[in-house]
Amino acid sequence: MIDVEFRVVGGQREGLLLALGQVVIANGFTLLRQRMVAGSEGASLTMHVRGPENRLLQLEENLGSHPLVRSFEASPIDGAAVRPEPRETMAPMAAPATAPSKAPVIIHDPAQMPRVQxxxxxxxxxxPNIFVHLRxxxxxxxxxxxxxxxxxxxxxVGAWVYKRDFALGGQLPPGEAIRRIALPAMRQVLEAELQGQQLHVTNSPFCGRGRxxxxxxxxxxxxxxxxxxxQGTNTFRVVEAQCRNAGAAACAFEFHH
Incomplete structure (x- = not known):
């Protein structure tokens, strides 16, 4: 479990807390306290919520895309995170390069959340000039x-790019979504092409760094x-089947859904 503070700016004060409170509850979180003030940009709502860390991403996406929300930011509350249940701490860290995993993506050390946020x-x-910060x-x-x-x-970042650049299109079948969304989005930052069912990246900045x-x-x-x-789901698993860092000619990603 984790405690998070959301600071939301909404276009209207009336109904904002009720609407966003319902989103918080629907994602398995509890609204512990809230504060709303009027500002020059609109109604500013601060919410302290508590819930499962592996649902935090979905909650943030739902809040950020809510029609009443103009902008929002989130930050874990220092010292307020609750120790996860044993089942969560033993979950695999990330999908291995050789086989897909159904485990949710989690951050191993909750202390890193403030840095990430x-x-x-x-x-x-x-x-798209982001790689220096990631490295x-x-x-x-x-x-x-x-x-x-x-x-x-x-x-x-992927969820944010989709909402920024692709959200106005209709829902596509998985194969078309890979061709018309995943490929052009990756080309915003790196050289990429589809080869059969794989997406190949030839200039990943994460290769050749001593690992x-x-x-x-x-x-x-x-x-x-x-x-x-x-797709409005949480079912896609992307596996790096080949990597230049392991001697391949390109980094190749496979899609499982």
């Missing part, structure tokens, strides 16, 4: 923390975040 607005402002995390996190955290950030094996966890997370948001 502070980084996300910076990535949004500087997108900087190598010096702050252990290898295990880095892999899982980069996949989590990738999912967040062994597949290493493009952010890119796999970004693709999964794009497609899950496009």
């Amino acid at each position: 502070a980084l996300l607005p910076l990535l949004a402002r500087e997108y 900087a995390l190598e010096y702050e996190l252990t290898a295990e923390q880095y892999d899982a955290t980069l996949e989590y950030i990738g999912r967040r 062994k094996g597949a290493c493009c966890h952010f890119l796999g997370g970004m693709l999964a975040g794009l497609l899950d948001t496009a």
Whole structure:
């Protein structure tokens, strides 16, 4: 479980708390306290909520896309996180490069959440020039923390890119979504092409940095975040089947749903 504070700016005061409170509850969280004030940009609502960490991404996406919300930011409350249940702490950290995993993406160390939440607005402002900030995390996190955290950030970025650039289109079948959403979105940041059922990236910035094996966890997370948001599900699993860091000619991603 984790405690999070959301600061939301809405276009109208009336009905804002009721509507967003229902979103919080529907995602399995509890609204512990709230405060609303009027500002120059609209109604400013602060909510302190508590709930399962593995549902936080979905809650943030639902709040951020709510029609009453103009903008919002989230930050875990220092010292308020509740120790996870044993089942959650034993969950696999991230999908391995050789086989898909059904386990949810989690951040191994909840203490990293404030760092991640502070980084996300910076990535949004500087997108697509984001990789220098992501690589900087190598010096702050252990290898295990880095892999899982980069996949989590990738999912967040993928969901954001979909809402920014692709949300006005109709829902596409999975194969079409890969071709018309995942591929052009990846081309915003890197060289990419489809080869059969795989998406190939030839210039991943995560390769050749002294680590062994597949290493493009952010890119796999970004693709999964794009497609899950496009489909309105949480069923896509993206597997890095080949990686330049392991000797392949390109980093190749497979899609399972």
